[in-house]
Amino acid sequence: MSTYDVRTLEGGTVTLAEAAVSEFADRLRGRLVLPDDGDYDQVRTVWNGLVDKHPALIARCAGNTDVSAAVEFARAHGILTSVRGGGHNVAGSALCEDGLVIDLSTMRGVYVDAKARLARAQGGVTLGELDRETTGFGLATPVGLVSRTGIAGLTLGGGFGWLTRAHGLSCDNLRSVDVVTADGALRRASQEENPDLFWAVRGGGGNFGVVTSFEYELHPIGPQVMMAVVIYPIEMAERGMQFFRDFMRQAPDGLMALIELATMPGEAPFPEAHQGEPMIVFAAVYSGDVAEGERVVAPLRTFAQPLVDFSGPVSWMDAQSFFDADYPDGRYYYWKSAFVDDISDDLLPVLVESCLRRPSELSTVDLWYLGGAMARHEPGDSAFWTRNAETMIGLEANWIKPDQSDANINWTRGVVEALQPYSTGGSYANFGGFGVEADNPVRKIYGGNYERLALIKRRYDPDNLFRVNHNIEPG
Ligand SMILES: Cc1cc2nc3c(=O)[nH]c(=O)nc-3n(C[C@H](O)[C@H](O)[C@H](O)COP(=O)(O)OP(=O)(O)OC[C@H]3O[C@@H](n4cnc5c(N)ncnc54)[C@H](O)[C@@H]3O)c2cc1C
Known part of the structure; x- marks a missing residue:
């Protein structure tokens, strides 16, 4: 019977029995990719050739419930965890060595409500995919300049592009997000619901949970x-x-x-x-x-x-x-x-x-x-x-x-x-x-917002599960 050695949050190793890993795989509608799988190298590859990390487990999530299952599994075993959106972060922070990757790159749905001028896009969507769906209605939201990069990392970190001076950063155009927080709960965050969480994800990176979808305001563009x-x-x-x-x-x-x-x-x-x-x-x-x-x-x-x-x-x-x-x-x-x-x-x-x-x-x-x-x-x-x-x-x-x-x-x-x-x-x-x-x-990144971010981090991620990022320690 196989076992899996996985890195813990504290930098040690936890040995997981095959049964625990299989049970986790069975909870997913998507797929758990393991180092022995034929496509493991392909799945662990990100855009930057400098990044060559070997995660122990890659949960390719199919939806919110898979993300919750992955977060609960990570927390239950105290596993080092990273989150992958479009896989284009220059630092390669989508991956972690010997830990668990919560991979949203197969979650690519985009829904446009042209009348309300809103688009909701899942966490693995690329800029080009979002643009493609919104421009069909003559609408767009500010994103970056290269179409194959991910909306998730871009928006959570800010987001500069051709519409920045006209309509603000990508994060300024968010109207709501769905987030799986460290307790495994799926929450909506907006100006009305969980406004502290909504404040924090608009520039605070992946520190506060896994964002499964982003709702953006749209503006007329082109053709x-x-x-x-x-x-x-x-x-x-x-x-x-x-x-x-x-x-x-x-x-x-x-x-x-x-x-x-x-x-x-x-x-x-x-x-x-x-x-x-x-x-x-x-x-x-x-x-x-x-x-x-x-x-x-x-x-x-x-x-x-x-x-x-x-x-x-x-x-x-x-x-x-x-x-x-x-x-x-x-x-x-x-x-x-x-x-x-x-x-x-x-x-x-x-x-x-x-x-x-x-x-x-x-x-x-x-x-x-x-x-x-x-x-x-x-x-x-x-x-x-x-x-x-x-x-x-x-x-x-x-x-x-x-x-x-x-x-x-x-x-x-x-x-x-x-x-x-x-x-x-x-x-x-x-x-x-x-x-x-x-x-x-x-x-230097968060400036005078750091202390408030640290307090919100304590509320939503007190054990700092989401730490493979520009990490804000719980205050
Ligand atoms: C070719 C290229 C061009 C670029 N051009 C621009 C540009 O024009 N403007 C600009 O502002 N930036 C630009 N960037 C920077 C880009 O915004 C970042 O690299 C961004 O992190 C990419 O997002 P991603 O989802 O692809 O990243 P990933 O590598 O998948 O994720 C990066 C980090 O974001 C967090 N994260 C990702 N998905 C989620 C999620 N669903 N929930 C919670 N946390 C998550 C995690 O902490 C993760 O480590 C560019 C990057 C590249 C490679």
Whole structure:
């Protein structure tokens, strides 16, 4: 008779009898995947190739009741537990070594109530799947920029995308969630029901339970939007960033824009003469009327003579997947961030110099221009703390060869350090390196909301079952 050695919450090992594991498997409408199963390696694989964890048990849940069963099993045996939504967290926190993964990646239902302008989506849904269902009704909610990432981790950590300045973060657009808390109970949380839990999940990550579905407010979109993607030589980067900053300070909230300092890919449709050269990219989407959008984005296209200009009207789905090809599964990724209140002139050379000395040509330094609707919330309105920064600087180390890992990770950490004099001190949970690290303590993410979060954690998860995340200890 087999037994299973499983890691406990305290870091020890508990040996589970086969009967206990079979009984758990029988409780699931979905499937319990074990290390001997033929598809175990496939099921334990996540997007980031740096992550190679071997869970003891993977509960592929089919619905709320499976999630409750998994939570009860984990609690009964004191098992280390992680939760998987779309499996795209950079730190690989969907998985845990030798523990139990509560895997929602097969829970992919989306229901749209077009009249009420609401969509309810299950915890394993990807951004592209949500967009696909809502755009059928000419509606969308703010999500991120790459269609294959999960809504769950994105929304629980905040959620930045092309609609952030128009309609706020993904978490700002939540109207309710269904959550299985650490006691195994399924609860609805909204402004009316369990409002403390609702406050906490809007930016507090996976600390408070397993969210089995998210209900979002929807907004009219498309069918087409105006997208600007304009590339200038890196020699213009400082002047370009000054121009971009001054332009965005006057721009309407319907325009969301970012800058990427990157390398021009070595393939068509990029101009051959400049392939492989560093570049500055202006990328923007105007989410209102297309003709108005053409007028609004025009200055980004004419600031100087571009190397190439891919701008034009596109469908909302195309805008939402424009960057997909840059992030294939299995490549190596290490991302961090710093919020900055003011894009000052003396910050700009630091960014350009950081770009030029990155070890991998695939890596980028990104400036997300913030403000608009996300800044109209107070930092205490929900768990998401940093509301008033002018920009979030994202540092994306992306590379292919495993022997380049140290150089890339060190580059990212070095740039974060160099940015500290300019930063609010805050960072974005969803661009979180390997999770909680010395230069990314959890209090930097939650700021002045930390104490309240710790109290809510004590109420809903007193034993800290949900700890494989940017962990808030019960207060
Ligand atoms: C290619 C790429 C592009 C990205 N672009 C953007 C972007 O444009 N804007 C942006 O804001 N972010 C972006 N991100 C960051 C992204 O938001 C995070 O990586 C996010 O964690 C992904 O969510 P997921 O569900 O796929 O993650 P997972 O790895 O499945 O989960 C991450 C963590 O979230 C928690 N969690 C997941 N599901 C649940 C659940 N159902 N209930 C409770 N807790 C849960 C768990 O703690 C888990 O460890 C991007 C990431 C990638 C990889």
